[in-house]
Amino acid sequence: MSCNTVTFKRGSSFSASMVWNPEPGGIANLVGVTVTSSIIDAQQNEYDLTATVAPGGLSVAFVYPGSTADWAIGTAKWDIKFLNGGTVFYSETMRIDLIGQVTA
Amino acid sequence: MSLTITIPGAVDVTTGSMAPAVLTIGVGVPGAQGPQGPAGPGVPAGGTAGQYLQKTTTGVDYATDWVTLNLSAYLTTSAAASTYYLQTNPAGYITSAALSGYAPLASPVFTGDARAVTPAFGDNDTSIATTAFVQSALLGGTAVARNLEVEVRNQSGSTIAAGSIVYISGATGNKPLITLAQANNDANSAQTIGFVKTSIANNGTGFVIVRGELENIDTSALTEGVQLYLSPTTAGTWTTTKPSAPQHLVYVGIVIRSHPTLGTILVAVQNGYELDLLGSRPADFVRPHRLRSGVLGHGWFLPAYGQPFVFPRRG
Numbered sequence: 444m445s446c447n448t449v450t451f452k453r454g455s456s457f458s459a460s461m462v463w464n465p466e467p468g469g470i471a472n473l474v475g476v477t478v479t480s481s482i483i484d485a486q487q488n489e490y491d492l493t494a495t496v497a498p499g500g501l502s503v504a505f506v507y508p509g510s511t512a513d514w515a516i517g518t519a520k521w522d523i524k525f526l527n528g529g530t531v532f533y534s535e536t537m538r539i540d541l542i543g544q545v546t547a
Numbered sequence: 548m549s550l551t552i553t554i555p556g557a558v559d560v561t562t563g564s565m566a567p568a569v570l571t572i573g574v575g576v577p578g579a580q581g582p583q584g585p586a587g588p589g590v591p592a593g594g595t596a597g598q599y600l601q602k603t604t605t606g607v608d609y610a611t612d613w614v615t616l617n618l619s620a621y622l623t624t625s626a627a628a629s630t631y632y633l634q635t636n637p638a639g640y641i642t643s644a645a646l647s648g649y650a651p652l653a654s655p656v657f658t659g660d661a662r663a664v665t666p667a668f669g670d671n672d673t674s675i676a677t678t679a680f681v682q683s684a685l686l687g688g689t690a691v692a693r694n695l696e697v698e699v700r701n702q703s704g705s706t707i708a709a710g711s712i713v714y715i716s717g718a719t720g721n722k723p724l725i726t727l728a729q730a731n732n733d734a735n736s737a738q739t740i741g742f743v744k745t746s747i748a749n750n751g752t753g754f755v756i757v758r759g760e761l762e763n764i765d766t767s768a769l770t771e772g773v774q775l776y777l778s779p780t781t782a783g784t785w786t787t788t789k790p791s792a793p794q795h796l797v798y799v800g801i802v803i804r805s806h807p808t809l810g811t812i813l814v815a816v817q818n819g820y821e822l823d824l825l826g827s828r829p830a831d832f833v834r835p836h837r838l839r840s841g842v843l844g845h846g847w848f849l850p851a852y853g854q855p856f857v858f859p860r861r862g
Binding site: 447449451452456461466525535537539 | 555
């Protein structure tokens with residue numbers, strides 16, 4: 444597993460695509476699983492992402508519909524919540540090093 | 548499980564590569580998995596709604612299959628084809644063969660030495676009277692013969708109704724023949740025997756009450772206590788008017804209950820004897836009913852009709 448920290452320049456449109464890698468004995472796909480995700484910046488502002496599970500349940504597309512220009516400079520935290528029936532589980536927390544843009 | 552996340556516009560800090568950054572991260576375990584089921588083929592495939600699992604092979608674990616519940620082996624139809632009985636064992640189930648040994652509730656016909664509970668001495672209800680009860684009643688002196696009846700045969704050519712007054716007109720098959728009696732002449736009245744108890748069809752047999760109580764007839768037109776005589780005008784019926792010569796006098800009974808359906812007559816047939824019916828009569832007393840009563844001379848006295856004859860006094 445690689446380091447879960449990335450650098451992101453605020454102002455850019457934030458989107459991400461996720462691939463579900465099932466393992467034996469685990470959940471085969473995300474069909475029927477509710478996927479939600481949020482980002483909390485360095486000033487504890489929370490930004491909810493729009494998650495769309497692809498047909499087949501093996502991938503999810505995340506998009507922040509607003510502008511990221513106002514996100515606080517610093518380290519933001521991001522994870523993904525999965526609700527499968529009555530069971531809730533989360534991904535590991537990813538870190539996003541938000542840096543300011545130069546060009547206005 | 549893991550996730551591979553691609554983020555356009557981001558830079559992977561580790562690799563420093565330009566966008567899109569790709570992260571592979573773990574996912575929290577949902578929870579402990581439940582215990583695994585026992586070894587075996589499990590529930591067999593197939594089947595239809597309403598079917599049941601059935602053991603198919605003795606001694607072979609998990610040998611089951613889907614079957615439809617079939618009770619035909621446990622049921623059989625009766626002769627009526629609409630009644631079902633439990634037919635086969637396990638023990639304790641009633642089989643159709645066993646049911647054939649039971650008498651029906653309605654009009655049972657018992658065989659063998661049928662028995663019943665002996666009612667208490669003096670019991671007088673709808674209990675079954677056993678031979679023991681009858682014997683005790685006879686020994687106790689409580690059994691009273693209310694009627695004297697005789698079995699008769701009707702060959703008159705038509706049905707004789709209940710309550711009809713009949714006379715013995717012959718005999719056949721060890722039974723007396725009966726004919727409607729009428730007090731119009733000696734032949735139709737002299738052998739009057741009694742009242743028909745219940746209707747007797749032509750060529751049928753029944754009972755005539757010779758002495759006793761004739762019940763359940765219409766006596767509504769009669770007064771209780773009135774005496775009845777054999778009718779000289781209508782065969783088989785009675786009259787409350789005492790017949791006189793040339794009609795014949797046959798006293799048949801007395802009304803003891805006046806009722807349209809539950810009337811009762813005490814049957815006590817007494818044939819009147821005309822003088823020409825008496826034995827050892829004088830040869831010249833041929834038609835005494837034509838004679839007036841009184842002294843006949845030479846010691847002979849002719850009494851009134853129906854009165855005892857008085858023999859002449861000698862010396």
